[in-house]
Amino acid sequence: xxxxxxxxxxxxxxxxxxxxxxxxxxxxxxxxxxxxxxxxxxxxxxxxxxxxxxxxxxxxxxxxxxxxxxxxxxxxxxxxxxxxxxxxxxxxxxxxxxxxxxxxxxxxxxxxxxxxxxxxxxxxxxxxxxxxxxxxxxxxxxxxxxxxxxxxxxxxxxxxxxxxxxxxxxxxxxxxxxxxxxxxxxxxxxxxxxxxxxxxxxxxxxxxxxxxxxxxxxxxxxxxxxxxxxxxxxxxxxxxxxxxxxxxxxxxxxxxxxxxxxxxxxxxxxxxxxxxxxxxxxxxxxxxxxxxxxxxxxxxxxxxxxxxxxxxxxxxxxxxxxxxxx
Amino acid sequence: xxxxxxxxxxxxxxxxxxxxxxxxxxxxxxxxxxxxxxxxxxxxxxxxxxxxxxxxxxxxxxxxxxxxxxxxxxxxxxxxxxxxxxxxxxxxxxxxxxxxxxxxxxxxxxxxxxxxxxxxxxxxxxxxxxxxxxxxxxxxxxxxxxxxxxxxxxxxxxxxxxxxxxxxxxxxxxxxxxxxxxxxxxxxxxxxxxxxxxxxxxxxxxxxxxxxxxxxxxxxxxxxxxxxxxxxxx
Amino acid sequence: xxxxxxxxxxxxxxxxxxxxxxxxxxxxxxxxxxxxxxxxxxxxxxxxxxxxxxxxxxxxxxxxxxxxxxxxxxxxxxxxxxxxxxxxxxxxxxxxxxxxxxxxxxxxxxxxxxxxxxxxxxxxxxxxxxxxxxxxxxxxxxxxxxxxxxxxxxxxxxxxxxxxxxxxxxxxxxxxxxxxxxxxxxxxxxxxxxxxxxxxxxxxxxxxxxxxxxxxxxxxxxxxxxxxxxxxxxxxxxxxxxxxxxxxxxxxxxxxxxxxxxxxxxxxxxxxxxxxxxxxxxxxxxxxxxxxxxxx
Numbered sequence: 064x065x066x067x068x069x070x071x072x073x074x075x076x077x078x079x080x081x082x083x084x085x086x087x088x089x090x091x092x093x094x095x096x097x098x099x100x101x102x103x104x105x106x107x108x109x110x111x112x113x114x115x116x117x118x119x120x121x122x123x124x125x126x127x128x129x130x131x132x133x134x135x136x137x138x139x140x141x142x143x144x145x146x147x148x149x150x151x152x153x154x155x156x157x158x159x160x161x162x163x164x165x166x167x168x169x170x171x172x173x174x175x176x177x178x179x180x181x182x183x184x185x186x187x188x189x190x191x192x193x194x195x196x197x198x199x200x201x202x203x204x205x206x207x208x209x210x211x212x213x214x215x216x217x218x219x220x221x222x223x224x225x226x227x228x229x230x231x232x233x234x235x236x237x238x239x240x241x242x243x244x245x246x247x248x249x250x251x252x253x254x255x256x257x258x259x260x261x262x263x264x265x266x267x268x269x270x271x272x273x274x275x276x277x278x279x280x281x282x283x284x285x286x287x288x289x290x291x292x293x294x295x296x297x298x299x300x301x302x303x304x305x306x307x308x309x310x311x312x313x314x315x316x317x318x319x320x321x322x323x324x325x326x327x328x329x330x331x332x333x334x335x336x337x338x339x340x341x342x343x344x345x346x347x348x349x350x351x352x353x354x355x356x357x358x359x360x361x362x363x364x365x366x367x368x369x370x371x372x373x374x375x376x377x378x379x380x381x382x383x384x385x386x387x388x389x
Numbered sequence: 390x391x392x393x394x395x396x397x398x399x400x401x402x403x404x405x406x407x408x409x410x411x412x413x414x415x416x417x418x419x420x421x422x423x424x425x426x427x428x429x430x431x432x433x434x435x436x437x438x439x440x441x442x443x444x445x446x447x448x449x450x451x452x453x454x455x456x457x458x459x460x461x462x463x464x465x466x467x468x469x470x471x472x473x474x475x476x477x478x479x480x481x482x483x484x485x486x487x488x489x490x491x492x493x494x495x496x497x498x499x500x501x502x503x504x505x506x507x508x509x510x511x512x513x514x515x516x517x518x519x520x521x522x523x524x525x526x527x528x529x530x531x532x533x534x535x536x537x538x539x540x541x542x543x544x545x546x547x548x549x550x551x552x553x554x555x556x557x558x559x560x561x562x563x564x565x566x567x568x569x570x571x572x573x574x575x576x577x578x579x580x581x582x583x584x585x586x587x588x589x590x591x592x593x594x595x596x597x598x599x600x601x602x603x604x605x606x607x608x609x610x611x612x613x614x615x616x617x618x619x620x621x622x623x
Numbered sequence: 624x625x626x627x628x629x630x631x632x633x634x635x636x637x638x639x640x641x642x643x644x645x646x647x648x649x650x651x652x653x654x655x656x657x658x659x660x661x662x663x664x665x666x667x668x669x670x671x672x673x674x675x676x677x678x679x680x681x682x683x684x685x686x687x688x689x690x691x692x693x694x695x696x697x698x699x700x701x702x703x704x705x706x707x708x709x710x711x712x713x714x715x716x717x718x719x720x721x722x723x724x725x726x727x728x729x730x731x732x733x734x735x736x737x738x739x740x741x742x743x744x745x746x747x748x749x750x751x752x753x754x755x756x757x758x759x760x761x762x763x764x765x766x767x768x769x770x771x772x773x774x775x776x777x778x779x780x781x782x783x784x785x786x787x788x789x790x791x792x793x794x795x796x797x798x799x800x801x802x803x804x805x806x807x808x809x810x811x812x813x814x815x816x817x818x819x820x821x822x823x824x825x826x827x828x829x830x831x832x833x834x835x836x837x838x839x840x841x842x843x844x845x846x847x848x849x850x851x852x853x854x855x856x857x858x859x860x861x862x863x864x865x866x867x868x869x870x871x872x873x874x875x876x877x878x879x880x881x882x883x884x885x886x887x888x889x890x891x892x893x894x895x896x897x898x899x900x901x902x903x904x905x906x907x908x909x910x911x912x913x914x915x916x917x918x919x
Contacts (some may be wrong), residue, residue: 151693238598366454
């Protein structure tokens with residue numbers, strides 16, 4: 064995430080905190096009686112148009128192709144198993160536990176990926192800041208050739224991390240996961256461990272993003288913090304871990320939690336390596352139940368619920384932090 | 390390494406197809422995003438709720454689910470994105486007007502998903518305009534529309550360029566999913582064919598595919614970072 | 624204070640994740656009884672027998688041959704053959720780890736060792752023999768075309784040559800590679816997905832005019848929806864199905880060939896057919912002659 068993306072996330076969280084877009088209250092005056100009437104008429108009109116469009120383009124095609132019939136929704140809602148296709152007589156009893164397994168698999172992969180991304184992301188952020196500090200050192204106390212090689216090493220490492228970060232950030236996550244799942248078994252790792260390849264692929268991308276978020280947070284801290292730390296005699300590493308990181312994490316927490324929502328969403332990419340997460344299980348069940356729209360609707364709703372809850376968590380943390388807590 | 394040279398046309402054609410998907414989906418996403426942003430900042434409550442619902446849904450549902458809906462769900466209810474069959478664009482986007490709907494459906498799905506993020510990027514641009522500007526406009530007696538047109542939007546679009554650019558770069562990366570949804574010949578579909586079906590060695594294919602994706606994303610990201618740094622200094 | 628609270632949350636998280644990682648679901652599976660046998664040391668058979676576990680790749684989306692039920696366990700003719708081979712290795716059906724192997728990844732999974740063998744409507748051809756080895760064949764199918772029940776315009780692969788009919792198949796399959804030779808323009812006529820069942824709705828809706836793959840797979844889909852689909856024309860290729868094993872593993876390959884010849888003769892082959900694919904094609908197929916070629 065570049066500085067730009069971080070700013071977008073922060074500004075959106077601040078505006079959400081106030082309940083509605085602040086510009087809304089600023090762009091127009093508090094409505095007087097005539098404005099209220101106009102708004103009333105406009106609302107009625109808008110509602111009518113939206114309802115009509117919804118009926119014409121969403122409800123009617125669905126109704127016409129029988130998407131509301133119990134034959135298709137039965138496996139999800141009919142607990143008496145009356146509407147199951149012939150091959151699957153106990154569809155209701157089987158489909159919900161199966162989806163539950165898929166959800167657990169998703170949460171498992173997402174949890175591990177989140178943990179790994181946080182750990183590696185924070186470490187990478189610290190590493191990059193440390194390298195940047197080292198770049199300014201001149202090693203005057205060392206003999207000239209050693210000093211030159213030390214500086215060369217630092218520059219080289221700095222460049223290398225920069226290249227790795229840009230490459231891993233520029234690749235689509237799908238492609239990264241695909242290459243990890245095909246490439247690591249060739250190096251001798253067990254090929255059955257699809258969950259770990261999914262986690263590794265997700266971590267490679269999201270750790271980088273979290274590292275960039277935290278790094279821009281650290282660089283945005285007032286210089287006085289670093290100066291105070293060095294005046295207390297703290298080493299570079301100590302400054303980072305004791306002073307800069309905690310403050311940066313606290314400031315960037317909403318953006319970090321938003322990235323965790325991205326991790327949860329990206330676990331659905333597991334279907335390309337046949338990891339049995341929620342979406343893959345739905346895909347397999349559709350072959351037997353023949354109700355794709357309904358299945359994807361249920362799965363989409365599940366993702367929506369979980370990610371919305373995570374986003375609300377982001378807002379809540381932002382509010383608590385603004386009050387000065389944690 | 391021979392595969393890079395022998396099958397170069399596969400990589401390049403895949404790159405071109407991915408580029409086409411990005412352009413079509415990008416234009417559509419901008420359209421959806423602008424409509425949604427206008428809805429979200431308008432004074433009419435139902436439009437605000439609609440805009441918020443659209444953004445909340447598509448920011449929280451994975452792109453894979455959205456693509457499953459558009460590519461497999463829409464044809465079931467009879468919709469094949471026929472409105473995208475613009476015959477004038479035949480030369481640029483050959484797959485837009487063919488009978489097979491998968492190019493259009495993938496672009497539509499990608500656009501609906503990205504539109505939510507475009508809306509948020511535009512809103513952050515509007516938020517970036519100092520509220521004093523709007524207050525001054527109201528003090529001068531400008532109506533809502535005049536305020537938007539003469540004061541807020543001219544300043545907002547400059548602030549929105551960088552977030553918008555970031556969203557579009559993210560969309561280019563997301564277009565990699567298209568190859569898994571029936572789009573024959575796209576970069577990720579080519580990758581699958583070469584590695585899984587034909588057993589070409591992994592590393593050269595990896596380098597080849599990565600090169601074309603990075604060609605799309607890294608220069609754009611660097612440009613955006615430069616623009617953003619200049620704005621911060623200005 | 625803050626550190627201990629964070630540590631407490633962290634421990635709970637770790638424990639929770641550990642529990643999730645450990646839990647799984649195991650259902651007892653029915654299958655032929657495991658034979659008690661011994662194998663020469665060092666062979667794949669001995670390794671699998673001692674581990675009492677085997678990983679078999681099969682299709683999860685092909686009715687009659689390999690179709691996953693709602694618990695994720697595949698059923699079908701290929702599955703039965705796999706269970707029989709496992710029982711001959713002394714491994715009970717419960718200990719078989721079934722992995723979905725869509726057409727595009729079968730060679731790769733064998734090469735990387737993700738599966739020990741593949742029984743997945745796997746056509747034997749020379750190109751694949753460069754990467755893996757085949758035991759069998761155990762069944763001979765042929766490529767055919769399935770269209771909508773009311774569509775009489777397509778009667779064979781040549782009907783695609785004039786460029787206005789569209790066909791759907793699966794990435795990495797021989798039928799896909801074959802049908803390309805009959806198409807005028809791939810970009811406007813060919814749709815490829817990762818599994819065959821994704822082709823069914825496009826065929827029903829009219830987005831494609833045909834689905835092409837081996838006749839038995841199509842028979843399964845036709846029998847599921849006879850009012851929607853029908854088979855047209857006749858088989859225009861010969862597709863012998865083999866059992867994929869890792870390249871160079873000659874001992875394992877001749878073991879599987881021995882098992883196949885045994886079951887062709889003693890009726891287990893016929894029973895496997897009638898229990899599964901026989902439900903929509905009652906004629907028990909004639910057992911082919913296994914090909915014990917020397918691996919190059």
